[in-house]
Amino acid sequence: MPLSRKYYEKIAGALCESYTDMTGRSEDCRVVLDDLTDELMKQFKADNPRFDRARFLKAVNAKKCKI
DSSP states (O other): OOOOHHHHHHHHHHHHHHHHTOTTOOHHHHHHHHHHHHHHHHHHHHHOTTOOHHHHHHHHTOSSOOO
16 A cells, blocks of 8 residues: 555655755765665655656755655
8 A cells, every 4th residue: 555645745854854954964975865765766656656756856855845
């Protein structure tokens, strides 16, 4: 059974906060976060064929994170 929307939103919000808090971090941290985000999206798509990658990335890259 696929995750509900609220879980996708919470995960996107947590990733958004992590990207926002990158000040003073190494580029390696960003690469790891990018890889994590990409792998999560692959798993979400496998779990839910209707998963919208573009919508998820929009939430992850939002100027104001929703958690």
